[in-house]
Amino acid sequence: MASPVAREARSPVPMANPLTQLSLAELRRRTSVKWRQYADDVLPLWVAEMDVPLAAPVAEALHDAVGRGDTGYAYGTGYAEALADFAARRWGWSDLAVDRTALVPDVMLGIVEVLRLLTAPGDAVVVCAPVYPPFYAFVSHADRRVIEAPLGADQRIDVSALGEAFRRARADGRRAVFLLCNPHNPTGVVHRRDELEAVADLAGRYGVRVVSDEIHAPLVLPGARFTPYLTVPGAEDALAVLSASKAWNLAGLKSALVVAGPHAVADLRRMPEEVGHGPSHLGVIAHTAAFRDGGEWLDRLLAGLDHNRELLGVLLARHAPTLRYHRPEGTYLAWLGCTALGIDTGPVGDEPGVVTDIAGPARLFLDRARVALSSGHVFGTGGAGFVRLNFATSPEILTEAVTRMGRAVTEHHASHG
Ligand SMILES: Cc1ncc(COP(=O)(O)O)c(C=O)c1O
Numbered sequence: 001m002a003s004p005v006a007r008e009a010r011s012p013v014p015m016a017n018p019l020t021q022l023s024l025a026e027l028r029r030r031t032s033v034k035w036r037q038y039a040d041d042v043l044p045l046w047v048a049e050m051d052v053p054l055a056a057p058v059a060e061a062l063h064d065a066v067g068r069g070d071t072g073y074a075y076g077t078g079y080a081e082a083l084a085d086f087a088a089r090r091w092g093w094s095d096l097a098v099d100r101t102a103l104v105p106d107v108m109l110g111i112v113e114v115l116r117l118l119t120a121p122g123d124a125v126v127v128c129a130p131v132y133p134p135f136y137a138f139v140s141h142a143d144r145r146v147i148e149a150p151l152g153a154d155q156r157i158d159v160s161a162l163g164e165a166f167r168r169a170r171a172d173g174r175r176a177v178f179l180l181c182n183p184h185n186p187t188g189v190v191h192r193r194d195e196l197e198a199v200a201d202l203a204g205r206y207g208v209r210v211v212s213d214e215i216h217a218p219l220v221l222p223g224a225r226f227t228p229y230l231t232v233p234g235a236e237d238a239l240a241v242l243s244a245s246k247a248w249n250l251a252g253l254k255s256a257l258v259v260a261g262p263h264a265v266a267d268l269r270r271m272p273e274e275v276g277h278g279p280s281h282l283g284v285i286a287h288t289a290a291f292r293d294g295g296e297w298l299d300r301l302l303a304g305l306d307h308n309r310e311l312l313g314v315l316l317a318r319h320a321p322t323l324r325y326h327r328p329e330g331t332y333l334a335w336l337g338c339t340a341l342g343i344d345t346g347p348v349g350d351e352p353g354v355v356t357d358i359a360g361p362a363r364l365f366l367d368r369a370r371v372a373l374s375s376g377h378v379f380g381t382g383g384a385g386f387v388r389l390n391f392a393t394s395p396e397i398l399t400e401a402v403t404r405m406g407r408a409v410t411e412h413h414a415s416h417g
Contacts, residue, residue, distance in 0.1 A: 017304035018052040018297065020394050027051050032252065037356065038372045043401045046372045047355065048185075050249040050332065050392035052301065057293035058248055058286050065285050074281040079103060080257055082291035083242060089295070090218070093228045100260045102271050105278030107215045107256045108134050110241045111179065112142045113275050114258055117267045118177050118209045118239075119144055124169035126178045126208065128157055129352075130335075130379035130386070132185040136352045139179070147176075148381050155187040155326060155335070159198050166206035178203055180212045182229055183220060186335045186379055186388040188328020190224040193232065200234030209264075210238040215256075216331045218247035218298055221306050224329035230261045237263035244290035246331075247298055253286040255279035305332050308391040308398055315399060319406025322413070332392035335376075338385055341412055345377045345384040352380040362387045368408035371401045 028035060034049040054062075065071065080101040087093035104110030115125060121143035127135045129148040139146050149165035152158035162178070169176035180199065183190045191199075203210050212229035220226040229235050243256035256279070260268040309327060312334055316325050324337030338361035345360030355378060358366055362375035365387065376386030391398055 016300060017307070018055070018301050019050070019304040019308065019392065021053050022051055022394070024397060038366070042366065042370045042372050043397060043404070044372045045390045045393065045398075045401055046374045046388075048246060048333065048390060048392075049251060050301075050390075051394060051397065052249055052392070055248055055290060055294045055297035057297070058250070058289045061285050061289035062253075062282060065282060070281070070285075072281055073277070074103060074255070074279050074284040077101070079255065079284050079288045079291070082288045083244075083257055083259075086218075086291040086295070087228065087242075091226055091228055091231075093231050096228075096230075096259060100262070100265055100268065102258045102260075102268055103276050103279050103284065104241070104256050104258055105275070105280075106251075106254050107213060107241050107243050107245065108138050109275075109278060110256050110258050111211060111213060112138050113271060114211050114239050114241070114267075115139065115142055115144055115177060115179075117270055118211070119175045123174050124176045126162070126165045126169050126176065127380070128162070128181065128184070129381040130186060130376065130383035131181050132213075133352055133355050133378045133380075135179055135181070136380060137354070144177075150382050151184075151187065151189075155184075155189055157191065157195055157199065159195075159202060162199065163202055163206070166202060166208045169208060170206050176206075176208045178208050178210045180210055180229060182212045182214050183216045183226065183330040185216060185331055186333050186374070186376075186383075186386075187326065188331045188333055188335065190220050190226060190329040193227045196227055196229055196232045197234065200229075200232050200238075203238075204234050210235065212238060212240040214240050214242045215246045217242065218244075219302070219305070219332060220330040221302060221309060221328070226330070230259060236261045239264050239268065244287040244294070247301070248286075248290040248294055250283070250286050250290065253280060253283035255283035255287050305392065308332075308393070308395060309334075311395055311398060312389070312391050312402065315402035315406075319402050320409045322409060323405075332390060334389045334391055336373075336387050336389055338376075338387055341409065342416065343385075343412075345375075352378050352383070354378055360384060364408055364412060365405055368411065369401075369404040371405055 080098040084096040149162040322340035374388035376383035
């Protein structure tokens with residue numbers, strides 16, 4: 001029988017929803033962390049990998065490269081050109097200049113290299129908490145200090161908290177960066193243009209440089225619109241990091257791009273040449289094909305994710321109505337408030353940032369429901385009492401997972417009054 005990838009790659013008829021192509025048995029044959037971290041009776045809805053076959057144009061580009069034995073080092077600006085065309089088509093970002101880009105191994109290593117260009121050891125990096133745990137881990141590992149600016153109660157950027165964090169970061173005249181997550185992981189908030197303008201204004205006033213992680217940008221769902229940070233007035237000295245990795249499920253095919261605003265070009269030029277040795281040639285080939293030819297596949301994925309986003313709301317209302325669900329505007333991540341369970345996350349010991357650490361509600365769902373979610377406490381301040389659920393899976397798996405979670409919640413409420 002043809003593998004699902006081959007079926008998708010060869011099919012003359014465009015397939016429908018990429019999220020409905022693979023059975024649980026097929027997915028369990030995968031060897032990536034999502035499928036191997038937990039035992040076989042656990043449904044893994046944690047790390048940001050999607051349960052999809054490769055998009056046909058990406059699979060074809062990789063097959064062709066392997067057929068040619070084209071497995072040397074990466075070269076050229078094809079990835080940046082494909083991204084620039086995609087950005088112009090999708091987001092109206094018409095001045096993404098290829099000569100203001102640099103190829104980096106992946107988004108997080110790209111961010112670290114940009115931090116090295118803009119700051120010195122001991123300088124501060126401001127993040128809006130709760131946020132993607134590696135923002136803490138990579139920043140600390142690069143000897144920079146994390147300063148948190150908590151999100152508002154509406155889970156959107158709180159400008160006054162951000163201003164206070166910028167003030168602290170710049171005390172003693174030290175250099176500082178704001179590491180923006182645009183769209184925001186884990187809440188799925190897509191920052192509006194007016195919000196980003198307020199960020200740029202604040203950053204300009206305090207002399208804080210902005211680095212915008214836009215890895216989830218292609219995953220903005222119907223109803224919201226992505227604003228590239230570099231298109232906002234006042235963001236000319238910012239840098240953005242983009243990649244096809246999340247939207248086309250290419251995390252194992254390493255590469256990403258840093259894009260400098262016009263006033264950050266001199267900074268980007270100081271990027272050491274050896275950083276460009278990190279991305280994989282096959283990664284660059286795959287990411288280029290995704291941005292260049294993967295639009296139709298992406299549209300089908302977004303329709304599937306939109307469906308799952310609604311389904312998740314229905315399932316939670318039916319099986320676990322005490323959990324709070326903030327419908328995400330983008331990403332395939334749902335940030336579920338579980339404080340009604342009354343589970344104390346307890347002394348967790350670890351710093352935020354350890355993605356595999358499980359405590360509090362996530363521990364209940366793992367032990368009692370056999371559903372693996374990301375534990376909220378590793379996302380920093382404001383994360384305890386939440387879990388992050390990855391809904392980039394089939395409606396069947398999502399239904400089974402939430403049904404099991406609902407049973408665990410019911411048993412928990414019954415045994416705890
Ligand atoms: C906001 C954010 N940045 C970066 C990454 C990781 O990207 P990469 O694997 O390219 O370092 C992720 C992965 O989920 C993410 O959500």
